[in-house]
Amino acid sequence: MSYEIIGITALWIFLYGYLIVASVDFGAGFFAYYAKVTGNDHIINKLISRYLSPVWEVTNVFFVFFFVGIVGFFPDSAYYYGTALLVPGSIAIILLAIRGSFYAFENYGSKQSNVYMFLYGATGLLIPASLSTAMTLSEGGFITEINGTVSLDYLALFTSPYSWSVVFLALVSVLYISATFLVYYAARADDQKALQLVRKYALFWATPTIVASLTTFIALGQHNPEHYDKMLDLWWMFGLSVAFFMIAMWLVYIGKYYGWAFISVMLQFFFAFFGYGASHLPYILYPYINIYDSVTYESTAIALIIVFIAGLLLLIPSLILLMRLFLFNADYVKGKK
Numbered sequence: 001m002s003y004e005i006i007g008i009t010a011l012w013i014f015l016y017g018y019l020i021v022a023s024v025d026f027g028a029g030f031f032a033y034y035a036k037v038t039g040n041d042h043i044i045n046k047l048i049s050r051y052l053s054p055v056w057e058v059t060n061v062f063f064v065f066f067f068v069g070i071v072g073f074f075p076d077s078a079y080y081y082g083t084a085l086l087v088p089g090s091i092a093i094i095l096l097a098i099r100g101s102f103y104a105f106e107n108y109g110s111k112q113s114n115v116y117m118f119l120y121g122a123t124g125l126l127i128p129a130s131l132s133t134a135m136t137l138s139e140g141g142f143i144t145e146i147n148g149t150v151s152l153d154y155l156a157l158f159t160s161p162y163s164w165s166v167v168f169l170a171l172v173s174v175l176y177i178s179a180t181f182l183v184y185y186a187a188r189a190d191d192q193k194a195l196q197l198v199r200k201y202a203l204f205w206a207t208p209t210i211v212a213s214l215t216t217f218i219a220l221g222q223h224n225p226e227h228y229d230k231m232l233d234l235w236w237m238f239g240l241s242v243a244f245f246m247i248a249m250w251l252v253y254i255g256k257y258y259g260w261a262f263i264s265v266m267l268q269f270f271f272a273f274f275g276y277g278a279s280h281l282p283y284i285l286y287p288y289i290n291i292y293d294s295v296t297y298e299s300t301a302i303a304l305i306i307v308f309i310a311g312l313l314l315l316i317p318s319l320i321l322l323m324r325l326f327l328f329n330a331d332y333v334k335g336k337k
Contacts (some may be wrong), residue, residue: 003301004291008075008284010308011066012277018062019273020177020266025059026124027178029099031201033121036114044194047186060096065311069210070284076294077296080285083150084143086132092130099123125171132170136163139224140286161217169212173269176205180248184258199252206249210242213272224286230279237275244268 028048035041071078100117137143142157143150157163179202185193204225221228250256277329282290295301 014066023174023177024181026173027174029120029124074179074294080132084152088133095123097128124297128170152227169216172208176209184262187258234275237271241272
């Protein structure tokens with residue numbers, strides 16, 4: 001296996017970690033605000049707060065690793081994406097800052113604010129929508145380079161069915177992943193009222209998620225036939241994704257083994273995410289960046305691989321310790337600590 005493949009695989013693992021952890025966080029924000037609006041905040045918001053308190057500080061670690069790594073491994077990505085993502089990237093940073101202020105003032109302040117709760121819920125949807133722009137741009141057709149100047153065709157971006165299908169998929173996936181985790185978390189807390197509420201959320205958002213996945217797949221076939229054909233070659237990975245989706249929803253529906261249901265959701269997105277990534281290779285950005293022509297010097301790449309593997313070896317045990325102390329601690333989950 002070449003160091004280019006090892007490097008992009010390590011980056012994709014970090015991005016997958018961010019996909020799962022951040023989705024739970026973002027979706028929890030929306031559900032917290034929705035529960036407050038519908039008068040159910042007394043049922044689930046304490047449960048959500050117990051999850052977020054120890055976790056929100058480490059959510060963006062995966063994203064930072066990926067961002068630093070993609071620029072380190074493939075410097076051309078900074079040139080092309082840096083210009084094209086200036087506006088959507090800036091919006092995402094501002095939204096992350098707003099979300100961070102919620103954590104500071106709402107979680108550690110003495111008064112609850114409806115304004116901060118609204119911003120918390122809104123950013124839970126707006127951040128994944130803005131970040132999904134990078135996936136859309138990677139398929140090509142939106143970024144142009146003329147006389148050394150990179151520009152983003154906003155008209156093509158905002159009128160593309162594929163672009164909006166990706167945004168829709170990002171939104172519903174966040175809510176689906178978060179809801180299935182909260183089902184497991186409520187079951188661990190033995191909070192039956194919260195469990196029944198978030199279980200309805202999980203079952204409801206399952207259908208839009210599978211519809212959005214199919215819609216995005218069809219739209220990709222129209223936008224980038226080359227990538228679409230490669231995805232068809234990896235049909236078995238997407239087949240396994242659908243199989244784990246069915247397992248997860250069946251377990252949630254019958255009301256048993258919620259932990260295995262969430263693991264199935266993680267595997268569902270693992271196979272879909274890595275199937276998408278594998279079929280995208282060798283391109284990072286059609287047709288400008290591919291992993292073989294745009295990779296950094298071999299010595300630098302090897303050093304980055306070592307650093308990223310060390311980072312994984314440090315981050316994973318830290319997350320396991322965090323989960324054992326808080327998320328999977330029976331007394332903490334039940335609010336006794």
